[in-house]
Amino acid sequence: MPKVKSDKKSRVHGEMSKQGIFFDKGAGQHILKNPMVITGIVDKSAILPTDTVLEIGPGTGNLTARLLEKAKRVVACEVDTRLVAELHKRFQNTPFKPKLEIIVGDVLKTELPFFNVCVANIPYKISSPLVFKLLLHRPFFRCAVLMFQREFAHRLVAKPGDSLYCRLSVNTQLLARVDLLMKVGRNNFRPPPKVESNVVRLEPRNPPPPINFKEWDGLTRIAFLRKNKRLASLFKQTSVVTALDKNYRIHCSVSNISIEPDFDMKAKLEAILVEEGLAEMRARNMDVDDFIRALHAFNSKGIHFT
Known part of the structure; x- marks a missing residue:
């Protein structure tokens, strides 16, 4: 050199x-x-x-x-x-x-x-x-x-x-x-x-927020795929729906929860976003509290990101 x-x-x-x-x-x-x-x-x-x-x-x-x-x-x-x-x-x-x-x-x-x-x-x-x-x-x-x-x-x-x-x-x-x-x-x-x-x-931050960082990281990866797009659009993407559907079925199996034969993950995700007032939100404008609220909403309905 x-x-x-x-x-x-x-x-x-x-x-x-x-x-x-x-x-x-x-x-x-x-x-x-x-x-x-x-x-x-x-x-x-x-x-x-x-x-x-x-x-x-x-x-x-x-x-x-x-x-x-x-x-x-x-x-x-x-x-x-x-x-x-x-x-x-x-x-x-x-x-x-x-x-x-x-x-x-x-x-x-x-x-x-x-x-x-x-x-x-x-x-x-x-x-x-x-x-x-x-x-x-x-x-x-x-x-x-x-x-x-x-x-x-x-x-x-x-x-x-x-x-x-x-x-x-x-x-x-x-x-x-x-x-x-x-x-x-x-x-x-x-x-x-x-x-x-x-x-x-x-x-x-000590103590840290009481959340699973791997779950959090999975959520923010999806949200920032296109930070200017609505969450409702991002959570309709086939790759996202497929991955979350797989995680959900594992969660249900471990928790001994039955899944309806006509279960539709895309519809479930949309319902959660609408119910929590998150559908029209975009990652570019969401702060830490918004993401914590979103993660809690998904996790509480059995939707996991890891």
Whole structure:
């Protein structure tokens, strides 16, 4: 891979280049270099001296060093073994070494340890699955302060009626309070990414809403197939009717409920939507409470989405 050309290389990046270690932009390796941004992220994380911090993608350790100053312990998860070696080297002769644990591997395939706060600069391609891995993690953590590409961050906080409002928005807001914290320009990274970024704080709702998230996820998948279409139209689609009919028959079999010979799933779904005042609603305008009401209405009539 050719060297990354830049007139203003950070000291750490320069040292990495001398050792033949180059960042893979395709893998989302953009190292945060601006100390002011790093300070802002650490400050907004409100780390306590007793906290264990999970850092995902520590890179060369610029943010890690500041986290180690604040926290009791930092667990850093890094998939790139070259960067793992650099992290060990950077902290091996410092007072921070006993406070740092490095987990080598893909964070999506790794069992996460206990932590109080999560801090991460996240590659775009794993943003969505990582958000839900964190929000479904137990025991609960206090907050996560995460760097995302700007459009993804705006989708997380989008409200009903917004152009960016989508299944990601409502699923995230079901499980957490989401706030935009700060904008971060592309020139704060080495190498610079093609897009701007935002720092977001997620605070898990504890206790979480008393619903089955897999059921919820199944409902929102259907509703957002075409977010501008009426629910009445979406629940008439053959693939949707077929899948829900299969689930219903399994439910009835397990619950020892008899099914009429002329049972019509399409008619049942339509009746539920009309009865609950949901038929004319569209996902683009439905908030978390609307979806909770819809899920309860279907489940109470034996309609399940998993």
